[in-house]
Amino acid sequence: xxxxxxxxxxxxxxxxxxxxxxxxxxxxxxxxxxxxxxxxxxxxxxxxxxxxxxxxxxxxxxxxxxxxxxxxxxxxxxxxxxxxxxxxxxxxxx
Amino acid sequence: xxxxxxxxxxxxxxxxxxxxxxxxxxxxxxxxxxxxxxxxxxxxxxxxxxxxxxxxxxxxxxxxxxxxxxxxxxxxxxxxxxxxxxxxxxxxxx
Numbered sequence: 001x002x003x004x005x006x007x008x009x010x011x012x013x014x015x016x017x018x019x020x021x022x023x024x025x026x027x028x029x030x031x032x033x034x035x036x037x038x039x040x041x042x043x044x045x046x047x048x049x050x051x052x053x054x055x056x057x058x059x060x061x062x063x064x065x066x067x068x069x070x071x072x073x074x075x076x077x078x079x080x081x082x083x084x085x086x087x088x089x090x091x092x093x094x
Numbered sequence: 095x096x097x098x099x100x101x102x103x104x105x106x107x108x109x110x111x112x113x114x115x116x117x118x119x120x121x122x123x124x125x126x127x128x129x130x131x132x133x134x135x136x137x138x139x140x141x142x143x144x145x146x147x148x149x150x151x152x153x154x155x156x157x158x159x160x161x162x163x164x165x166x167x168x169x170x171x172x173x174x175x176x177x178x179x180x181x182x183x184x185x186x187x188x
Contacts, residue, residue, distance in 0.1 A: 042140060043137070043140045044140070045139060045140035045143050046136060046137045046138070046139035046140045046180065049139050049164050049180040049182055050180045052164060053164060053165070053166045053180045057166055065164060068162040068164065070143050070146060070147060070159060070162065070184070071147070072147045072151055086140065086143040086144045086147045088143055090164070
């Protein structure tokens with residue numbers, strides 16, 4: 001992810017437990033963010049949906065799901081091969 | 095799923111390979127459907143996104159992604175325990 005901007009209100013869902021990302025999103029809202037964008041790729045997409053649902057249902061009930069975008073991203077592996085992967089972005093807003 | 099309606103233009107993504115569901119969606123469009131809804135739960139949500147993206151990028155380029163809905167469903171297991179699972183619906187329209 002070198003050189004890629006990571007604005008504070010974007011949470012990238014990776015391989016940690018779901019609650020790590022839930023905490024990250026809740027912290028953004030508690031720090032004053034009005035909007036948090038949850039991003040994930042490939043098999044982690046289902047975890048991103050879990051994160052959004054847990055935040056809404058348990059921690060930030062006033063958060064609404066805004067735009068949900070799906071797209072296909074092209075990844076370049078170390079040996080130069082390209083592969084395609086699905087990606088999703090979920091916008092939560094208070 | 096007994097007693098549950100399964101309208102023709104809804105494709106439930108399960109544990110088969112991605113291309114099975116891609117074929118099912120493409121067949122619906124070829125049979126005249128203007129809208130196809132792709133539904134999935136839990137870890138299968140990422141497969142549903144793959145299905146939608148492959149349909150759009152390779153087979154039905156005129157299909158647009160409409161509403162994407164995420165929600166939490168409550169499942170009752172055989173021993174009577176309830177558990178919650180994330181669910182997603184992706185609407186594709188020509």
